Amino acid sequence: xxxxxxxxxxxxxxxxxxxxxxxxxxxxxxxxxxxxxxxxxxxxxxxxxxxxxxxxxxxxxxxxxxxxxxxxxxxxxxxxxxxxxxxxxxxxxxxxxxxxxxxxxxxxxxxxxxxxxxxxxxxxxxxxxxxxxxxxxxxxxxxxxxxxxxxxxxxxxxxxxxxxxxxxxxxxxxxxxxxxxxxxxxxxxxxxxxxxxxxxxxxxxxxxxxxxxxxxxxxxxxxxxxxxxxxxxxxxxxxxxxxxxxxxxxxxxxxxxxxxxxxxxxxxxxxxxxxxxxxxxxxxxxxxxxxxxxxxxxxxxxxxxxxxxxxxxxxxxxxxxxxxxxxxxxxxxxxxxxxxxxxxxxxxxxxxxxxxxxxxxxxxxxxxxxxxxxxxxxxxxxxxxxxxxxxxxxxxxxxxxxxxxxxxxxxxxx
Amino acid sequence: xxxxxxxxxxxxxxxxxxxxxxxxxxxxxxxxxxxxxxxxxxxxxxxxxxxxxxxxxxxxxxxxxxxxxxxxxxxxxxxxxxxxxxxxxxxxxxxxxxxxxxxxxxxxxxxxxxxxxxxxxxxxxxxxxxxxxxxxxxxxxxxxxxxxxxxxxxxxxxxxxxxxxxxxxxxxxxxxxxxxxxxxxxxxxxxxxxxxxxxxxxxxxxxxxxxxxxxxxxxxxxxxxxxxxxxxxxxxxxxxxxxxxxxxxxxxxxxxxxxxxxxxxxxxxxxxxxxxxxxxxxxxxxxxxxxxxxxxxxxxxxxxxxxxxxxxxxxxxxxxxxxxxxxxxxxxxxxxxxxxxxxxxxxxxxxxxxxxxxxxxxxxxxxxxxxxxxxxxxxxxxxxxxxxxxxxxxxxxxxxxxxxxxxxxxxxxx
Numbered sequence: 010x011x012x013x014x015x016x017x018x019x020x021x022x023x024x025x026x027x028x029x030x031x032x033x034x035x036x037x038x039x040x041x042x043x044x045x046x047x048x049x050x051x052x053x054x055x056x057x058x059x060x061x062x063x064x065x066x067x068x069x070x071x072x073x074x075x076x077x078x079x080x081x082x083x084x085x086x087x088x089x090x091x092x093x094x095x096x097x098x099x100x101x102x103x104x105x106x107x108x109x110x111x112x113x114x115x116x117x118x119x120x121x122x123x124x125x126x127x128x129x130x131x132x133x134x135x136x137x138x139x140x141x142x143x144x145x146x147x148x149x150x151x152x153x154x155x156x157x158x159x160x161x162x163x164x165x166x167x168x169x170x171x172x173x174x175x176x177x178x179x180x181x182x183x184x185x186x187x188x189x190x191x192x193x194x195x196x197x198x199x200x201x202x203x204x205x206x207x208x209x210x211x212x213x214x215x216x217x218x219x220x221x222x223x224x225x226x227x228x229x230x231x232x233x234x235x236x237x238x239x240x241x242x243x244x245x246x247x248x249x250x251x252x253x254x255x256x257x258x259x260x261x262x263x264x265x266x267x268x269x270x271x272x273x274x275x276x277x278x279x280x281x282x283x284x285x286x287x288x289x290x291x292x293x294x295x296x297x298x299x300x301x302x303x304x305x306x307x308x309x310x311x312x313x314x315x316x317x318x319x320x321x322x323x324x325x326x327x328x329x330x331x332x333x334x335x336x337x338x339x340x341x342x343x344x345x346x347x348x349x350x351x352x353x354x355x356x357x358x359x360x361x362x363x364x365x366x367x368x369x370x371x372x373x374x375x376x377x378x379x380x381x382x383x384x385x386x387x388x389x390x391x392x393x394x395x396x397x398x399x400x401x402x403x404x405x406x407x408x409x410x411x412x413x414x415x416x417x418x419x420x421x422x423x
Numbered sequence: 424x425x426x427x428x429x430x431x432x433x434x435x436x437x438x439x440x441x442x443x444x445x446x447x448x449x450x451x452x453x454x455x456x457x458x459x460x461x462x463x464x465x466x467x468x469x470x471x472x473x474x475x476x477x478x479x480x481x482x483x484x485x486x487x488x489x490x491x492x493x494x495x496x497x498x499x500x501x502x503x504x505x506x507x508x509x510x511x512x513x514x515x516x517x518x519x520x521x522x523x524x525x526x527x528x529x530x531x532x533x534x535x536x537x538x539x540x541x542x543x544x545x546x547x548x549x550x551x552x553x554x555x556x557x558x559x560x561x562x563x564x565x566x567x568x569x570x571x572x573x574x575x576x577x578x579x580x581x582x583x584x585x586x587x588x589x590x591x592x593x594x595x596x597x598x599x600x601x602x603x604x605x606x607x608x609x610x611x612x613x614x615x616x617x618x619x620x621x622x623x624x625x626x627x628x629x630x631x632x633x634x635x636x637x638x639x640x641x642x643x644x645x646x647x648x649x650x651x652x653x654x655x656x657x658x659x660x661x662x663x664x665x666x667x668x669x670x671x672x673x674x675x676x677x678x679x680x681x682x683x684x685x686x687x688x689x690x691x692x693x694x695x696x697x698x699x700x701x702x703x704x705x706x707x708x709x710x711x712x713x714x715x716x717x718x719x720x721x722x723x724x725x726x727x728x729x730x731x732x733x734x735x736x737x738x739x740x741x742x743x744x745x746x747x748x749x750x751x752x753x754x755x756x757x758x759x760x761x762x763x764x765x766x767x768x769x770x771x772x773x774x775x776x777x778x779x780x781x782x783x784x785x786x787x788x789x790x791x792x793x794x795x796x797x798x799x800x801x802x803x804x805x806x807x808x809x810x811x812x813x814x815x816x817x818x819x820x821x822x823x824x825x826x827x828x829x830x831x832x833x834x835x836x837x
């Protein structure tokens with residue numbers, strides 16, 4: 010029996026036990042995991058060192074190598090994250106609503122775990138801890154499949170977590186790691202409908218597209234954000250400048266960063282020079298439409314491709330538009346339905362933007378950077394959904410559950 | 424440009440307009456559609472006659488031919504269905520919750536349409552009307568792809584609905600029918616992620632499996648029901664008998680009908696002869712495990728395959744189990760997570776069954792046949808979800824919507 014099917018079966022069995030554990034037991038396990046991560050720091054760092062050496066031999070460097078790297082601080086912050094998850098309210102068991110039908114049947118909608126959640130991600134050992142503990146708190150069993158470069162770190166971390174979890178009373182098979190990191194095994198995992206209820210890919214656009222294209226298991230698509238800020242004709246220009254600077258430069262590598270600035274023609278001549286100069290000073294490369302380049306000749310010419318690119322970098326596409334209608338049309342055409350913002354003083358325009366823009370989060374007079382589970386107050390985040398089924402926007406613990414109808418009768422037949 | 428992309432583009436454009444229509448306009452359109460169906464009865468029947476002739480030439484008969492057939496009564500009942508949908512509350516626009524963060528950002532969760540819904544179904548012209556009008560009432564644009572045998576009926580019905588809808592103020596492209604009924608076109612439709620937000624297959628297990636296996640568009644899996652009734656040791660045997668007879672025979676061809684009866688050993692000798700005799704009188708073929716056959720020799724031997732078969736027919740698999748634990752294990756192993764029932768007088772067993780059985784709807788002392796949008800009080804139903812993402816169990820209008828975060832700021836940056 011191959012590893013996937015073996016672990017899938019075990020995971021399914023464990024999911025029935027996990028689903029009915031009390032919050033007390035789950036929290037005890039999370040506490041134990043946090044403590045075990047700290048007390049096994051040396052072991053984790055040793056495993057991580059092997060991964061890092063292999064990675065360097067393969068020529069991996071820069072941001073990729075940084076994400077793979079663990080150290081005392083990072084392990085402490087992983088453990089801290091686990092304790093934060095422990096502190097969150099348990100979503101499982103809530104009866105969302107309940108009603109009685111004329112025939113006497115009482116029907117309730119009860120919140121229950123999703124069951125077995127598959128997480129496919131890149132070489133980031135912190136995701137191993139974070140994803141597993143979020144799933145666990147919501148009563149789910151997790152099957153992790155991380156990037157091959159992190160395999161030693163992941164194996165060690167999962168071993169440590171499992172030992173702690175089992176001692177605290179969690180069932181065997183509650184945290185699973187697929188140790189076979191071949192690509193074809195990942196594709197097989199995407200078709201494991203019998204044992205996996207939901208797949209959540211966490212990583213770059215390429216990874217997510219691969220999962221969406223190959224998976225027969227239901228997928229929650231996360232993360233790709235081609236986000237826009239639209240500066241309306243009647244607005245506070247200083248506020249607009251602060252918002253685009255924040256949305257572009259506070260952390261360019263994340264999905265809620267802005268990639269395109271749309272500016273209403275009426276204020277373009279006044280707004281663009283000041284805003285683009287400030288962005289330039291912050292090392293942002295500007296790619297503008299023809300009109301932008303007339304006003305701000307330093308801008309490089311933007312091509313059609315720029316409108317649909319998620320740079321994740323110090324690059325900003327800029328376009329002058331005639332009206333809010335054109336702005337909304339542009340966003341609905343090129344956006345990825347993640348986060349979109351308008352800066353305006355006009356009441357009707359604010360309402361129109363909120364209504365007509367098709368995205369997970371639509372902002373008036375605020376930075377797109379707030380689309381985040383912590384910023385929204387969920388206390389945690391497994392990802393940001395850019396699809397419309399099940400969950401949209403930041404996903405917290407509640408989004409890792411489903412409902413089940415519980416029906417109380419006294420002999421009703423139809 | 425091929426038909427799919429052309430209609431997909433039009434549908435996406437129309438979806439932005441549909442999403443912001445008032446309930447009044449949508450209801451006016453539904454009223455107009457209901458009236459147009461009645462006043463165009465002759466035209467519809469003529470188109471249907473052509474489909475029926477072709478179908479007969481192809482050798483189609485029995486239930487399939489019956490489902491394809493329209494007549495005055497059936498058209499009246501289709502129109503009646505549309506008026507019922509018109510009468511339901513509009514789910515769109517509800518702000519599900521709203522809160523203010525410490526930084527002053529006010530965040531609301533607003534219910535919005537899913538956007539463009541694709542429906543792939545078999546040769547049932549009534550689904551054309553029903554699915555389109557449910558989608559429309561929830562502010563969605565629909566792309567219909569029905570079975571080739573119904574193409575003339577469907578084309579005519581969609582034309583009539585579109586004319587009525589447009590006159591009432593709905594945007595062009597709000598109801599779309601894919602007229603190219605080749606299989607490869609259907610498969611292409613399953614990968615139309617740019618234009619379709621959600622696919623809902625409606626039909627038999629084969630159709631649903633094809634959609635799940637081929638689709639890159641998010642799918643809501645509906646309908647396959649291998650449902651069980653478990654008769655516990657301590658229970659009202661008359662109630663148990665009535666429930667299994669109802670669950671099996673009141674409408675064997677539907678997904679919420681029971682397919683397997685599990686009986687606790689303690690009452691098997693008393694219960695099985697009376698219940699199985701009554702089922703036999705109703706023409707139900709019994710396939711039993713060895714123990715069942717000892718008690719009731721008329722039963723045919725059940726094979727492993729019987730436990731996982733959705734007969735949709737007058738056939739019942741019957742098994743004796745040692746305990747409620749064995750019953751739950753059997754259900755979680757072989758069930759399709761649709762509807763499961765226990766008949767019991769034991770309080771602890773009722774709670775255990777409700778908790779541990781993994782299904783969309785779990786019943787105590789009632790027939791599985793109640794899993795239905797109308798019986799649950801939703802007033803309508805687009806299908807019964809057997810997956811865990813987004814919707815579980817009967818899906819009404821609310822399940823044809825998603826949420827979007829609307830965020831009100833006054834210059835917040837992060």
